[in-house]
Amino acid sequence: MYKVYFITFGCKVNHYETECMKLLFREADFEITDIPDDADAVVINSCTVTSSGDSRAITALRKTRAALPHAVIALTGCYPQANREEAEKLSEADIIAGTKFRSHIVGMVKNCLETRSHMVEIEDYGSDDVFEPLKCTRFDNNTRAFVKIQDGCNQFCSYCMIPYARGRCRSKAPEVLRDEVRAIAESGKKEIVLSGINLAFYGREWGLDLADAAEICAAQDGIERIRLGSLEPEMMSEELLMRLKALPQFCPQFHLSLQSGCERTLKAMNRKYTAAEYLALTERIRSIFPDCSFTTDVMVGFPQETDEDHAESVEFIRRVGFAKVHVFRYSRRKGTRADKMSGQVPESVKTVRWQEMTAAADETREKYLSSLVGKTVPVLFERENSTEFHRGYAPDYTQIKISRKNPEKSLRNQIISVIIEEYGHDFCFGRAIDEL
Template sequence: MRKIFFITFGCKVNHYETECMKSMFREADYDITEDMTEADAVVINSCTVTSSGDSRALTALRRARAALPEAVIALTGCYPQANRDEAAKLSEADIIAGTKSRAHIVELVGNCLANKSRVVELSDYGSDDLFEPLKCTRFDSNTRAFVKIQDGCDQFCSYCLIPFARGRCRSKPVEVLRDEVRAIAEGGVKEIVLSGINLAFYGREWGLDLADAAEICAETQGIERIRLGSLEPEMMSEELLQRLKALPQFCPQFHLSLQSGCERTLKAMNRKYTAAEYLALTERIRSIFPDCSFTTDVMVGFPQETDEDHAESVEFIRKAGFAKVHVFRYSRRKGTRADKMTGQVPESVKTQRWQEMTAAADETREKYLSSLVGKTVPVLFERENSTEFHRGYAPDYTLIKISRKNPEKSLRNRIISVIIEEYGHDCCIGSAVPDV
């Protein structure tokens, strides 16, 4: 039996697509190995959101080739799709395929294993491209499944390559989603996380929206939790929020993409909302979901960002009361408008601003976790990673730990009420009610 090893970078959509490719290779009688040194083939699923993402993928490619000179190595994903000319020249890869070729990746690898011919399969996206026919019913974790329901982006933010790497917005057909979620539930998964490149645009081509996808999950026997991936703030309508509120399985954790808390910077980024509109939305959501949490992404060092702009963004982070903030430095991407802007911020300044923003994010994180002490929350427990604690997640996606009194006992895939007694650096600690 042929053995294949996977390396995945980037977002949850990429990880979902890797799980789909694993399923396809299993059906073709490949063995998915966790040891690269024994693999006959390696698939690297890349990310190109930042230059460091490119570097990690290329480093992995070179290391794989050095370790396995006779193996077939495939580079797929966003990096080769957005950087086709550069990717086509990468001699370390036997197969270069972008984000349009995963449906027949098994065929490409099989042919290459048989005849050792090199393949470069990269093509442009068109306006009539349909949603890529991938699906997955088996996941490494049997407690939570990320399900990609949307691909592509029409926003063209001035710093971003993703519209070039993923094409225009398109959605998974309703019946395909229904069948996939049913199969996932039959496999024992209790929590679905709906994911996409621009998730809030789901169903727009058919007059549907994200609530329709969530309702399909809620109607599926065995699904006890529904989460949403990253969301664009301007797409969160009152009707959508009310329909989500009506679903008992909905977990009110909102990852609302921010990028900057500075009005001037948001406009330069070509974001479609103001900081004031964003803040008003969080207040509206809190009025509908009193126990909700907000997480976000924030960029520092965007071209022409001044010290005053940065200070405005830091203050916004403190004001919004995020449960968690991912802070990252602006990365120049060739082909974007921001790459051509004057006033590029020096790396040393980006680093300083990253440190300042991270400190503010840590403050808001601690404040949020401390506010949970004394509350009782339902926790979906996952795989234990030590003999000391059971660990799982509350509906707001806070990591919860309880003492593991019996090292032989597992709570995996069970939902148990926990009273939170204290908080730590990045989690809360409590006791099960009743004791387990």
């Protein structure tokens, strides 16, 4: 029996696709190994959101080849799809494959193990592409199941390579989603996280929307929580929000992609909303979901961003009051409009702005966590932190810890009411309502 080892970079969609590929390999009588030195084949699932993402995948490829000179190595994912010419020059890889036809990867690895022939399979996306029906019903070591229901992006933000790496928007068919969710529930998972490249565009080709996907999940016995991945703010209609509100299983954590709180910068980025519209949306959501939380991503150092633009963005972060913000520096991507813009910001300035934005994000994070003290929340416990704590997540995705009074007892995959008594840097601490 051949053994295969996986290395995965990037977003939750990439990790979901890795799990799908693992299932395909298992069905083909491969053994999935966690020990690189045991592997006959290695699959590297890459990311190309940033140039550093490209570098990490290439570094992993070269290190793997040096450590495993006789293994078959497949480089797949967004990096080769968006950068075919560069990827084909990487002699360390036996197989170069993009993001289309993930189901072909098993056959390619088998062929290469037998013939040692070099293979490349990268096909450009077209307007008539459909969603590849991959599925995953096994999520090792997780109590949450991530389910990819959408792929591709039509937005073409000026800094982004994803439309070239993933193609146009397309969705998982409702009946396929229903079958996958049923299998996940039967496996014992209680929480589903709906994921996609541009999740809010789900179902548009059939006149459906994201609420339809959430309702399919809610209709399945055993699913007690439904969470959404990253969302584009301009797609969150009043009707969609009210349909989500009607689902008892819905977790009101909204990861609304922002990128910048400055109107001028948003326009230069080709984002499809203004800062004022974004703020109005958060206010509308708060009126519908009083206990909701907002998380987001913010970029600093975009071309032509001035000190005044940056200050406007920092102030916007404080005004919204995010529960958590992922702050990152703008990274030039060859082939994007932003790469050709004048006024590229020096790295030293980006670093200072990253520090300032991170400080503001930390302030809003602390303020949000402190506001939770005294509240009682249902916590889905995931795993124990050594012998001291049980750890899990509230519906708003706040990490909650409680003392582990009995070292022999696990609360994994149980939902228990917890009163929050303290907060720390990145979590809250409380005690179970029912003493353990």
